[in-house]
Amino acid sequence: MKAPHQPPASEPGCSPLATQLLERAGRSHHQVIDLGLERLKSLLARLGHPERAMPPAIHVAGTNGKGSTTAFMRAMVEGSGLRCHVMTSPHLLRLTERFVVGNHEVGEKELDATLTEIMEASKGSPVTPFELLTAAGFMLFARHPADLCLVEVGLGGRLDATNLLRDVRASVITPISLDHQDFLGNSVAQIAAEKAGIIRKGVPVVSAAQSPAAAQAIAQAARQAGTSLWREGVDFKAILQAGHMLYQDRLALPAVIPTAGQAEWFKLSLPQPALQGTHQVQNATVAVAALRAAGVRVTPQGWRGLGKAQWPARGQILKGSLAHILPEGWRLMVDGAHNEGGAQALAALLRQEGQPGMAVHLVCGLKNTKDASGYFKPLLPLANTLQAVAEPGQHQAQAPEAIVDAAQKAWASMAGTAAPPTISQAPTIRQALKNIRAQAQSGQPGLVVLCGSLYLAAIALRLDAQPA
Missing domain, CATH: 3.90.190.20 (Mur ligase, C-terminal domain)
Structure with a gap:
């Protein structure tokens, strides 16, 4: 799961200092992408284990829809008057886009200072650019109060740097398809197994509707972890009707019920998702289910955030x-x-x-x-x-x-x-x-x-x- 080293190009939207530090991290290790957890574990220990001091998190993996699903969750959490930290990747225009701290994009100076502190703590030990950024997110989130963290996986799941989160309240898996085969495997089943590596014992899993191969891999991982699996179309679902999204779930009940009457379903009438397309209805549905599964107290005003979510370059x-x-x-x-x-x-x-x-x-x-x-x-x-x-x-x-x-x-x-x-x-x-x-x-x-x-x-x- 390694890629040959290539010096990272200066990305638009990075400060000169951040560019310098990311390039230094890229030169410190002989692969640009090298999935694994040991380097970051060691670095986080030197930093005093910020991952242990972070607010509870929802962890989001998948091939497509991670960012949109996270954007929907953020809009509903913030609409409920709660404070939210968010980590996504990649960025489009600014490196600081990757980190929302207490409902606000992190400032460039604070991010630069955090990256500098981490590189000094690394003492020359190899660290990939993504591991450096993940450590920065953990440091920022540990230092600022919030009610919830929303953390998007970078690549895969099992060996992704974000999988060192400690207090996870829900594991979310968005639709899986072929991508990054060089790192994750050549079949949907193999890729799904890697992404299902974020599944943890006792932490509910919320999965979008999947192909049979992906669904089987996710179900097997949930069984092995001994945790609940809530599936779109089985345990929760939504449709658009008359300008609204009608959502229903049975998440308060056992995940598998042979016969379920209408009275057993929890129902919500929600605004139509702000992002366009049937795939965004799916992402919004998964976002609602994830907040429900994680026990987040979303208010009526918060649910209306579904109609206000923003995520650029998606339709x-x-x-x-x-x-x-x-x-x-x-x-x-x-x-x-x-x-x-x-x-x-x-x-x-x-x-x-x-x-x-x-x-x-x-x-x-x-x-x-x-x-x-x-x-x-x-x-x-x-x-x-x-x-x-x-x-x-x-x-x-x-x-x-x-x-x-x-x-x-x-x-x-x-x-x-x-x-x-x-x-x-x-x-x-x-x-x-x-x-x-x-x-x-x-x-x-x-x-x-x-x-x-x-x-x-x-x-x-x-x-x-x-x-x-």
Whole structure:
């Protein structure tokens, strides 16, 4: 579970000091990613075990939906008048985004000071950049009072640095699909087993609906840990109806009940989730169940937070300088979907957002570690055109010609008689949008989707915020 060492590039949004410290951490160890717990255990001991002083936590693993699920939980916790710490990854625009301390994004100076303290405590011992950031989160959360911590797994679960949390009240597993096979295994079952490594004895497990292979791996891990497993669609569920999300669960009852009458279900009428798409209804449903399972006292006002949650680059409509390149009336969406499961969710959102006669144009940039063929299969049948891009500075960008080749092969492998989308490449996002504008038919509505990588999404957000 190791990756060859590559010096970490300076990421936008990091202070000069944070960049220096993260690069130093990257040089201290011969792998950029090296899953394991012993290095961080030793470091936390030198720091006085901050993980033991943190408020109780909800731990979130999964392939897709971790960030959105966490955002929904945060909105409901804060809406209840409670204080919340949050740790997520990666960041989009600022390193400080990763850490919410007492309902507020951490300040750059405090984060820099914390990272410096940790590197001094490491005394030159190897530590990966993610372990350094995880230790920083634990230190920040231990030093500031809060009612709850929401902690997102970085990669996998069993050997992820965040799995050194001590007081966990619920383990959450969002939808699992193929991703990071080099580290987690080549099958959904293997990946699910790694992610189920966050399951602990006596701590309830809340799982989104899963494929049979993933569901079996999670159930087996829960049985081995001797803990309750609450499954979406079995023990809790929700539907959208008349502008509301109707949620129900039987979490107060044993997790497996052969026959359950309607009277046994706890019910809530909630606002429609603020984030769009059927996959976000699933994420919101899991978030509600997780707070219930963890025993968090959510108030009626808190439940309404579901309709106010924010999580950028997830079906987000841009309205700045990039959007102004397109013809009047067109929409520009950015979505960080970057694996096959994410592409399937994005495709469902595009079908939901579609209008008669609406053209869909994809502008896509992928990391060079991603399976482009699997990514494109759900999306190509919906697209009129696809342009591959690799922005200057885009982290580990896949070459546009390789993306074009993969997209063409993906289309050729799919049976069907529909006309193929036009597949080409452009040097930048701006040029791709100009190409679309030049070819747009007068009066025809259009939707342009920037997708394929969270790094590309971050660049798009920065460009859109610049003056036209």
